[in-house]
Amino acid sequence: MGDAKHVIALGGAGSSTLPPPGGGPMIRGDVVPGWEPVHAAFFKITGGPGERGAGLHILHRGTPVVDLYGGSHGPDTRQVVFSASKGIASVCLAVLVDRGELDFEARVTRYWPEFGRCGKxxxxxxxxLSHQAGLIAPRHRATVAEVLDGRPLADVLAGQPPRWPTGRPGYHAVTWGTLADELVRRITGGRFGEVLDDLVCRPHALAISIGGRPAGPPPAPVHAATRIPFPARMTAAVFARAGTPLWEAMTVRGALTEPADRWMDRPETLAAHLPAANGVATAPSLARLYALLMVGELASARTWRAAVSPRATGRDRVLGLPATYGCGFALPSRAWRLGSPTAFGHPGIGGALGLGDPRRELALAFLPRGMPANALDDARHRILLDAVTSVIGP
Structure with a gap:
């Protein structure tokens, strides 16, 4: 990672592997001088209770400056990133726009005529793409098979009215991917993961996938939090109880009954094309994806800036917090804490975070193996992003 004179080696050739203070997973990797606060923050995170290791990769001005791994994680470790998949999928959609195959400003019915039924x-x-369609779940309970197949659920959603009028967002936790997959299928004839691989991942040697059956070992498992603080339990009991918008969005109205980490560990789930949830990536590839987008390697500056410009803002009808969205990307808001007012990207319920920040010329990917107690307020993200700010400013 750069000239050896400008790198602190941690666990590489000729150096020792260092344990974090107080025990915990061993740390390996490289940090460019000046980025030691991020190294210290990563030590703090991976040494915390219940942590099982993590990967962190940061590029600044196109150059890798942080490449750290704890526990059994390494630069080639592939991991499910849950809703951070939405950021990956949004890059692919921007590429389709840049190729002239999709128009953000067009009505959905241009590509998917049946979508226009029932007032849509x-x-x-x-x-x-900015969570304004009011289709967070089907009106009647779907099956797991319909969620995994995609098209049956897309047909159901196309045939029902929006739950709310456009204008304010309502987070489509799972169905965002159902809608995006069907849109891409109508345009290209292919499934989302196939188009992503053809247009983005293979040409740029990115170890990222959505669905299908990639060669090699299965992704590293992500483990549910073992200690959930009382406030987080109370919040879940109130806002995520059966029948609430959050419950409907997260479970597709009761179709998904297993804990997220267990459901996502199933081969049939990993093989499905679920652009909202089952993306698999390595930390270096996820960071590179955002870096390539910001330098115009994947889409023109005009296109990707249109993709990351605010499209919906206000109190999210599902999350209950003020939220802002671009065309699939989460933007800085109370719901989505990205460390800078100019960042864009997406976190995931498992703790994964991928983001880009064009003003600070920053691309970052963090892949922990342990899920946070509160996915919308992951303390690990705050610690890392605060450390980044201490290095390059707000």
Whole structure:
């Protein structure tokens, strides 16, 4: 990672592997001088109770400056990133726009005529991708098979009215991917993961996938939090109880009954094309994806800036917090803490975080193996992003 004179080696050739203070997973990797606060923050995180290791990769001005791994994690460790998949999928959609195959400002019905039923004929692609379509779940309970297949659930969603009018967002935790997959299928004839691989991942040698059956070992498992603080338990009991919008969105109205980490560990789930949830990536590839987008390697500056411009803002009808969205990307808000007012990206319920920040010329990917107690307020993200700010400013 750069000239050896400018790198602190941690666990590489000729150096020792260092344990974090107080025990915990061993740390390996490289940190460019000046980025030691991030190294210290990573030590603090991986040494915390219940942590099982993690990967962190940061590029600044196109150069890797942090490449750290704890526990059994390494630069080639592939991991499910849950809703951080939405950021990956949003890059692919921006590429389709740049190729002239998709228009953010067009109505969805241009590509998917049946979508216009039940009062949805005026909804644009940008509105659908920014969580304004009001289709967080089917009106009647779906089956796991329909969620995994995609098209049956997409047909159901196309045939029902929006739950709310456009204007304010309502987080489509799972169905965002169902809608995006069907949109891409209508445009290209292929499934989302296939198009992502053809247009983005293979040409740039990115170890990222959505669905299908990639060669090699299965992704490293992500483990549920073992200690959930009382406030987090109370919040879940109130806002995520059966029948609430959050419960409907997260479970697709009761179709998904298993804990997220267990459901996502199933081969049939990993093989499905679920752009909202089952992306698999390594930390270096996820960071490189955002870096490539910001330098114009994947789409023109005009296109990707349109993709990351605010499209919906306000109190999210599902999350209950003020939230802002671009065309699939989460943008800085109370719901999505990305460390800078100019960042864009997406976190995941498992703790994964991928983001880019064009003003600070920063791309970052963090892949922990332990799920946070509160996915919308992951203390590990705050610790890392505060450390980054201490190095390069806000």
């Amino acid at each position: 004929s005026q909804i644009t692609v940008a509105q659908m």
